[in-house]
Amino acid sequence: MPQIAVLLTAIGSLIAEMMGKPRGSLWTLIIGMLAATGVAISKIGTITTAFSNTFRVDYLSLWAVIILSITNIFIAVLARSELKNTYREGTVYSLLVFSLLGALIMTGAGDIMFVVLGILISTLAGTALIAYNKTDPATEGAFKYYIYGSVTGAVMLFGLTFWVGIIGSTYLSALNNPELSSLAVIFGFITLLIGIGYAGSLVPFHFWTPDAFEASPVSIAAYLSVVPKVGAIFALAQVARELPVEMLNWPLLLGVIAVLSMTFGNVVALWQDNIVRLLAYSTIAQAGYFLLGVVAIQQNQLAVNALVVFGIAYAVMNVGAFAIVQSCGTQLKDFNGWAKQKPWQAVGMTIFLLSLVGVPPLAGFAGKFLLFGAALDGGYTWLAVAAIINSVISLAVYLRIIVPTYFNEPKPEPIQSTKPGIRLVWISTFVLTIAVGLGLQWFLV
């Protein structure tokens, strides 16, 4: 079980921190994550359950381990170069792993309580990470995240109690029972959706996102944008698999949320001057694209593939973009003339942003292509059309970064050399962004 390896890693890095060895904590994280990835890769293809059917080991949850563990290594390296020698550095690594554990528990949830548990673990660790800087904005951001989490969590639990009471079981598979009352299932599903929507920052449960991102260290923002979100979306996919469409029209509901998220994220991002806030709104929009795969999950296997491919693509391109923001600066004006000072990084940023738009042959294209394909295949043409229109709007969003990078005059300040950690991360994600896009054909075979 890769999840157990993750748990052990979390404890290991906590112990290393307690002994005052943040470096050891970092290495524990890297080795543990690689071990978890290795275990997951060796198990790919198996479909089974664990802990008396409450946890699913399947294609989706194993790929989640691979994607998120590797992402966590990247984030830890970024955090190391950003927070090196600060007070409590080692706790960051430990918290990162704990939060990852929460996300992984969600992705394999075969039981409602596992979804709740995953969200709570992930949220608590996330709150501590956001507040790391100990400044007023950081406290505020963390508080927002916490308040939001507690309110949505409370609503979710409240609704789920009814649900469990009516169904008489906490298994997700028990939902697929035509004798249940529709109204109760609707109520339960919507409250569950609030909890998941919060973790995945879906409109209208997204409001914490920009403030929390802006207040936290950039590496933590990168973390928040990937790990809890992928976890939440995959968890939603696990739930949606079991929901009978005849009982409630959940694809319609998710479709509406997808369109809202995409449109809101992209339109608001148009007006941002802070890159981190801009990327925060962009992640809201990307979460909307993700939902396309969930909507079509019962129709075809392509949807599962699409979720995994877009998950990989989203993780690498987003972490890459955040790595470059960490190197360059969080304001839009910091990017003025960046191409003249660090031409390779400017090229990298351009590639990441174009990949976020979904320009072929990059990773983002591969993911979106499959997602749109899955939605079209499942008969949700209107949804695919809305997503494509949104991709076009998003091009305008990202061009706002790309254009000043190349065409504005650089600031007169001397150029600082890039930290090796950042360089390592952005170059690896850069290679992956291109490789995943080109490797799409292979993946499908």
Place this chain on the structure above:
Amino acid sequence: MVYLLLILLSPAVASLWALYSSKKAGYVSLFGGTLSLLASSLLFFKVSNGYSAAWEFSGLPGLPFRLDITYLNTSLSLVVAIVGGLILLYAVGYMAEEKGKARFWSSISLFLASMQLLLFAGDWILFVIAWEILGFCSYLLISTKYWQTEAGEAANKAFILNRFADLGLYIGVFVIILSSGSSAIVESAPATISQFGALSLLFGVMGKSAQVPFQSWLTAAMKGPTPVSALLHSATMVAAGIVLLIKAFPLFSPDMPFWVGAIGGITVLMTGLTAIFSNDIKKMLAASTSSQLGFMILAIGAGSTGAALAHLLAHAFMKSSLFLGAGIWQHGAGSTRFEKLAGAGRKLKITFTGFAISAVALAGIPPFIGYFSKDGILAAGLESSLPEWYFVVALLGSLLTAIYMSRTLGILWKGDVTDGIEKPRGLRWMQSGLILMVLLVVGGGLFLHSMIETAGFHLPKAKIAQISGLVAALAGLTVGWLASFQKIGHPITAYLRNNYPIGGGYHALVVTPVIKLAALCRRLDERLHQFVLKIGQSVLKLSSVVDTTDERVHESVHGVGRIGLTLGDWSERSDEQGINGLIFKIVESVKKMGRQGQQTQSGLVHRELMWSVWGMVAFLMLMILTLM
């Protein structure tokens, strides 16, 4: 496979490398060319012992890329590699004092790689790709002296005329793929393609091989460095059209050879006349190239691809050595015009000997290589269905060939020696390239017949053809030598010399309409641009409208929130339990939180949470509505 990769990749790698080492670029390219030649010869020996192979790669869906190793492909590749290698050797000397080296060496290496790709291509898509790279290289190489306006114009002219004709190739290839369902190049086709498709292919050939009425780009292309003229514009690239015809020949319907032969015959005669009246040695050679390519097309029209192939191989050696000689004089006299070159032959005797051997060979005198191939074409004319046409035209063509070659020799040898002809620098490199090439011209005739037969083609022979061809060549040589006129001022000859400028020539027929078309496109583009701009403006307006409505909504929601808060107060007082109480309690606590948050920053948490709650309610409504 290793050999094939080496043949293709070593010039390609050299091309990239040459870009980065401009000082040693010549040696880098020479090395790449030699490696390619070595691999090509090894492959040739292997293939001579009966080896053949084909590889498929995934290309377009359903239309895989193929590389074929056959005797035909390999022998053509060997010829290209030999000519290319020798010309690179020569160019080391030629380019010693020229500018633009990096561009030259890189493009010429890329050219070699793509030419080899074209020869080994086993499917039409790969063939078209290689064909297009050839055109691109030709453009780059003609404009090697890009700082000269003339060179740029010549490159544009070559490119535009070629592109225009390439349309034919594209249509033809589409027709082939549509009618056969496969892009593979096959030796025996199950069915022929439509007349339209075949004519389209012929159109593409006419452009690439500079046949009437496209011949004028080749004359203009002479602005490029002489090694380029020798390699691209005589021996290899222009021959790509012939290769296309040979490979596509099995697909043609029985009516087709007539059209092919007609184009070839017209070109042989018209460009032969142009060559006689040229006043520039390179332009003479260019016209002669068109004319000789016309011979090959004539042979294909007569039904003998074997004769065409033989002449293709022979012509490659003869014409490139003629160009190499011309390049040495160009460097010696600083010009390619005949009046400057008069008597130059006596100054540089070794060069003249080599040039003269190749000239006589081209005229068709035994025992040189040209005799065998020309004889094959004449015999093919006799064997064809219309001997009175094909044979007579071919005979007239060889008479013209002999006249213009011997006239050139006469001017170079008999003219008064003008001052200013000096031994150029790098002469040793250039002469070694020339001499090796001339050796092939002298000895190549022995192998020609067996090569053609092994490749699976038939090289016809006939006594009448041999005798009449020899008579025509000798007569032509005599006439040319006696009438080695330098200047002819008559308007008719000027008309012939300038490639028959019908209706104002290339400038009036192509340049002006293209410029007008460009202006039209620009106007359209501007309109479109304005249109897009207007769309953009309206979107902006729309977004500002959305923005204001958004604010309105915010305000109203704020109002609703306030109502909710008062309600909350009220409900707390009434101590009501249940869902409402829970929600209102949340609202109340968020109100407090909001007041605290206001002091630090925005204090919008309550509003945001309200949104979420309303969202939840809306979703609930939506789901319940769908139930009904």
